[in-house]
Amino acid sequence: xxxxxxxxxxxxxxxxxxxxxxxxxxxxxxxxxxxxxxxxxxxxxxxxxxxxxxxxxxxxxxxxxxxxxxxxxxxxxxxxxxxxxxxxxxxxxxxxxxxxxxxxxxxxxxxxxxxxxxxxxxxxxxxxxxxxxxxxxxxxxxxxxxxxxxxxxxxxxxxxxxxxxxxxxxxxxxxxxxxxxxxxxxxxxxxxxxxxxxxxxxxxxxxxxxxxxxxxxxxxxxxxxxxxxxxxxxxxxxxxxxxxxxxxxxxxxxxxxxxxxxxxxxxxxxxxxxxxxxxxxxxxxxxxxxxxxxxxxxxxxxxxxxxxxxxxxxxxxxxxxxxxxxxxxxxxxxxxxxxxxxxxxxxxxxxxxxxxxxxxxxxxxxxxxxxxxxxxxxxxxxxxxxxxxxxxxxxxxxxxxxxxxxxxxxx
Numbered sequence: 001x002x003x004x005x006x007x008x009x010x011x012x013x014x015x016x017x018x019x020x021x022x023x024x025x026x027x028x029x030x031x032x033x034x035x036x037x038x039x040x041x042x043x044x045x046x047x048x049x050x051x052x053x054x055x056x057x058x059x060x061x062x063x064x065x066x067x068x069x070x071x072x073x074x075x076x077x078x079x080x081x082x083x084x085x086x087x088x089x090x091x092x093x094x095x096x097x098x099x100x101x102x103x104x105x106x107x108x109x110x111x112x113x114x115x116x117x118x119x120x121x122x123x124x125x126x127x128x129x130x131x132x133x134x135x136x137x138x139x140x141x142x143x144x145x146x147x148x149x150x151x152x153x154x155x156x157x158x159x160x161x162x163x164x165x166x167x168x169x170x171x172x173x174x175x176x177x178x179x180x181x182x183x184x185x186x187x188x189x190x191x192x193x194x195x196x197x198x199x200x201x202x203x204x205x206x207x208x209x210x211x212x213x214x215x216x217x218x219x220x221x222x223x224x225x226x227x228x229x230x231x232x233x234x235x236x237x238x239x240x241x242x243x244x245x246x247x248x249x250x251x252x253x254x255x256x257x258x259x260x261x262x263x264x265x266x267x268x269x270x271x272x273x274x275x276x277x278x279x280x281x282x283x284x285x286x287x288x289x290x291x292x293x294x295x296x297x298x299x300x301x302x303x304x305x306x307x308x309x310x311x312x313x314x315x316x317x318x319x320x321x322x323x324x325x326x327x328x329x330x331x332x333x334x335x336x337x338x339x340x341x342x343x344x345x346x347x348x349x350x351x352x353x354x355x356x357x358x359x360x361x362x363x364x365x366x367x368x369x370x371x372x373x374x375x376x377x378x379x380x381x382x383x384x385x386x387x388x389x390x391x392x393x394x395x396x397x398x399x400x401x402x403x404x405x406x407x408x409x410x411x
Contacts, residue, residue: 018191019133023141024148025185026086026122029093031153033115033178034062035261036160039240039254040171043164047171048105052241052363058112059237063229063356065116066123067349073124082125082132083192089125090189093118094182101176123348146268146324152181154261157240161254212342215400220393221329224285225347226354227386228322231292231379235260235315237359242299242372246308256312263313264320271324275332281394284325289387291318293380300376325390326351335398343399358382 037044037058045055077085092114100111130141156178164174212218239260240253248256275281291314298311330344362375 016133018188019129020141020144022185022189022192023126023130023145025181025188026090026126027145027148028152029090029178029182029185030119030122030149032156032181033093033097033119033175034059035153035236035257036156036175036178038237038257039157039161039250040164040174041237041241042244042250043171044108048108050105052367055363057109057360059233059359060356061109061112062116062119063233063352065113066120067351067353067356069117069120070124070349070352071345073121074128076121077125077128082129083189083194085125086122086129087186087189087193089118089121090182090186091118092121094179094186097176097179097182101172103172143269143272147265150261150265150268150320154258154265156258157236157261158255158258161250165250212346212399217333217393217395217397218343218346218399220389221326221333221343221399222347222350223354223389224322224329224386224393225326226351227382227389228288228319228326229351229355230358231315231382231386232319232323233355234358234362234375234379235319238362238366238372238375239312241366242376243308245372246302248305248308256309259309260312260316263316264318264323267317267321268324271321272328275325275328280396281325281329281332282391283394284321285387285390285394288318288321288325289383289390291315291321292383292386296376296380296383300373322386322390329393333393333397333399335400 041052041055041058044050044058045052073085080088096111096114096116096118098111099107099114102108102111126145130145134141160174163169163177164171167173169177236257239257240250243253243256244250271284275284278284295311295314295316295318298307298314302308302311326347330347334343362378365375365378366372
């Protein structure tokens with residue numbers, strides 16, 4: 001009996017280890033196919049003849065997929081299981097990468113949309129798998145998942161231009177290289193496909209969704225999520241072009257985007273821990289807004305590489321802290337897990353739709369004005385609004401029971 005029990009225990013440990021590696025490799029794939037585009041925008045625009053505003057859609061399309069396709073993921077997972085949904089999402093991601101790299105303008109956008117579909121489904125399902133499989137270690141696993149995602153989000157822009165230019169792969173080859181990472185994720189994730197799926201009940205009905213939409217606090221959380229995402233994706237898309245206009249080389253600009261990404265990784269661990277211990281998160285919202293504001297102002301007036309680098313690091317730390325705080329607020333501002341699911345759905349769908357407007361509109365402004373001054377001033381305005389709504393979202397209240405003091409929940 002002891003041997004049987006021991007074997008069962010070892011079997012569970014082995015399965016959990018495989019699942020942890022699977023989650024890590026899936027997370028590796030959730031950002032590089034987006035963040036790798038920024039340093040290549042100039043080459044893509046030159047090769048295809050598209051304008052800056054149209055080129056901005058290459059980053060906008062995945063965000064629109066996040067906004068509109070995310071609600072479909074739980075429904076598919078109920079039918080075929082979470083694990084199989086992730087597996088199919090990775091396949092769609094690979095198909096999108098192949099189509100996107102074929103060289104035509106139409107396939108560039110079609111492939112990008114399919115890439116967004118694959119990432120959107122993984123975005124929605126992975127956190128549920130973490131909560132289901134590691135209920136006592138949600139914070140630790142979420143940290144591992146977030147840092148894994150952020151690591152390759154930072155590596156991608158740094159190597160995308162050298163792959164295209166130094167190794168003579170061109171922008172098509174540089175964008176398609178992420179097929180290798182997707183293939184590795186498929187292999188590592190495959191053992192999870194055979195796991196039995198869990199039937200889940202819908203956690204919210206239409207009336208509860210409507211009541212969430214009527215909450216001013218829920219809208220503040222949603223706007224904070226959307227505006228911080230807008231700032232982040234605007235810089236992911238256009239930071240290289242901003243740096244080119246200041247005489248910085250394409251290769252250096254790519255690594256500047258990597259610095260931007262890596263600067264935010266420490267906050268992915270630190271901010272949720274601090275936020276959970278504070279009675280409210282107003283000061284965190286103000287600090288995040290200040291970091292972003294200082295960084296953007298530095299880019300406006302920066303005339304040397306040191307000041308520009310410090311400014312980019314400030315923006316990176318600010319946006320890294322902002323996404324962590326946004327996700328944490330989805331757990332702190334609710335009374336139970338059911339409300340948390342509703343708030344998360346509202347904040348990510350509406351928030352990513354709002355974020356999708358940013359890269360396109362900044363590209364349009366640059367095409368019209370041929371200067372990054374006005375776009376950066378606009379981002380300063382967005383940062384101020386983000387700070388105001390973040391201050392409101394940091395109140396120690398529930399979204400639907402604003403008179404009751406909120407208690408943090410594990411989410």
